Each structure stands twice: as C-alpha cells, then as structure tokens.
Amino acid sequence: DAGVIQSPRHEVTEMGQEVTLRCKPISGHNSLFWYRQTMMRGLELLIYFNNNVPIDDSGMPEDRFSAKMPNASFSTLKIQPSEPRDSAVYFCASRPGHAGETQYFGPGTRLLVL
Amino acid sequence: GENVEQHPSTLSVQEGDSAVIKCTYSDSASNYFPWYKQELGKRPQLIIDIRSNVGEKKDQRIAVTLNKTAKHFSLHITETQPEDSAVYFCAASSDNNDMRFGAGTRLTVKP
Numbered sequence: 677d678a679g680v681i682q683s684p685r686h687e688v689t690e691m692g693q694e695v696t697l698r699c700k701p702i703s704g705h706n707s708l709f710w711y712r713q714t715m716m717r718g719l720e721l722l723i724y725f726n727n728n729v730p731i732d733d734s735g736m737p738e739d740r741f742s743a744k745m746p747n748a749s750f751s752t753l754k755i756q757p758s759e760p761r762d763s764a765v766y767f768c769a770s771r772p773g774h775a776g777e778t779q780y781f782g783p784g785t786r787l788l789v790l
Numbered sequence: 791g792e793n794v795e796q797h798p799s800t801l802s803v804q805e806g807d808s809a810v811i812k813c814t815y816s817d818s819a820s821n822y823f824p825w826y827k828q829e830l831g832k833r834p835q836l837i838i839d840i841r842s843n844v845g846e847k848k849d850q851r852i853a854v855t856l857n858k859t860a861k862h863f864s865l866h867i868t869e870t871q872p873e874d875s876a877v878y879f880c881a882a883s884s885d886n887n888d889m890r891f892g893a894g895t896r897l898t899v900k901p
Contacts, residue, residue, distance in 0.1 A: 784833055
C-alpha cells in the first residue's frame with residue numbers, strides 16, 4: 677500500500693488566493709483526519725470524517741476553511757481566502773475503523789502564504 | 791472531551807543515557823495510548839502503543855508504561871542514540887472519542 681497520499685507537498689501562494697489541499701487515505705480505512713501543525717500551536721485537529729461524513733469540525737479555525745470528502749478515497753481542505761497566518765504544515769491521516777486504532781499520517785503539505 | 795498534557799517540552803540527554811517522557815490524560819474512558827515520533831521535516835510515525843488492559847509494553851529500546859488509576863503513561867527510551875533525536879507525541883483515545891495529542895517533546899541526544 678502506498679500509504680496516505682497528499683498533494684501538493686509544497687504550496688506557496690499570495691494572501692487572498694484560494695488554496696486546495698488534497699488527500700487520498702489508505703484503501704479500506706474508514707476515517708480521515710485533517711491536522712495543522714505550527715511551532716506555536718503544535719498539532720491541531722481541524723476536522724475528521726467517518727465513512728465520508730464530517731463528525732467533528734470544531735477545530736476548523738473559521739469560515740475561510742472548508743473540508744469535503746466526496747468519496748472514500750478522496751478529501752480536500754480548502755482555504756479561501758488564504759492569509760499569512762495560515763502558513764503551516766497540513767497533515768492528513770487515516771484510520772482503519774473505530775477510535776481505538778492507530779492513525780497513519782500522510783507526508784504533509786507545507787503551505788506558505790505570502 | 792479528552793485533554794492530554796505532556797512533559798517535558800524539551801529534553802536533552804547524552805548518548806547512551808535513558809530518556810523518559812510523561813503524559814497525563816483526563817478522560818477515564820480512554821483506552822488506547824499511542825506514541826508518535828516525528829523527525830525534522832517528516833510525518834509523525836507510530837513507534838509504540840499500549841491499550842488499557844496492559845500496564846507495560848516493550849519493543850527493543852523503547853517501552854511504555856500505563857497507570858490507569860493515576861491517568862498517566864510514559865515513554866522510556868534506553869541506550870539513546872543520536873538518531874533518536876526527534877519530537878515525540880503522546881496521544882489518547884477511547885471507543886467514543888477520537889485521539890487527542892500532547893503538545894510534543896523535543897528530544898535531543900548529544901553524541
């Protein structure tokens with residue numbers, strides 16, 4: 677298995693632009709998570725899906741952030757409009773089944789908003 | 791919801807010494823406790839985990855202990871090597887609540 681796949685790996689954009697991050701979970705995994713990591717705030721859970729349904733989006737910073745999971749093999753995290761404070765590494769992770777199982781992280785997308 | 795606290799935030803040891811990282815959790819229903827290692831510029835990767843029906847688990851130089859009564863668990867690394875240098879995250883989850891991570895510990899092993 678290729679593991680969790682994320683694209684792009686690096687993104688540099690200007691303030692105000694729309695940014696779309698993509699994730700393909702491990703085949704057969706039922707849950708998908710989006711995290712943001714910064715030096716100041718550490719690893720933050722933004723949103724997670726079970727069976728393609730958003731379960732908890734309380735970590736989404738504000739309305740500029742949105743996430744979708746149209747099918748079991750694809751999810752997007754969109755920031756519109758982007759701001760410099762959104763600069764971070766965004767990780768996607770997937771998990772086989774219920775909460776008491778391991779999450780497997782993708783390689784991350786390093787976002788820089790100028 | 792679950793709250794996980796991790797200490798220390800930074801730890802520096804001499805090569806060959808042991809390193810201990812401690813975490814506490816708040817939800818008594820938590821029953822799964824993984825530890826992740828994140829090297830610079832890389833993704834967090836699972837290195838060891840423990841479930842609530844076990845008090846200790848060991849894998850070569852790393853071990854994890856769990857005290858359910860006190861709601862704390864610890865990572866022990868013996869005979870540390872420079873390649874152990876990384877950020878380590880603890881986490882806790884239950885059947886009904888998803889994983890919450892500690893703030894991380896930056897471990898530096900000096901040659």
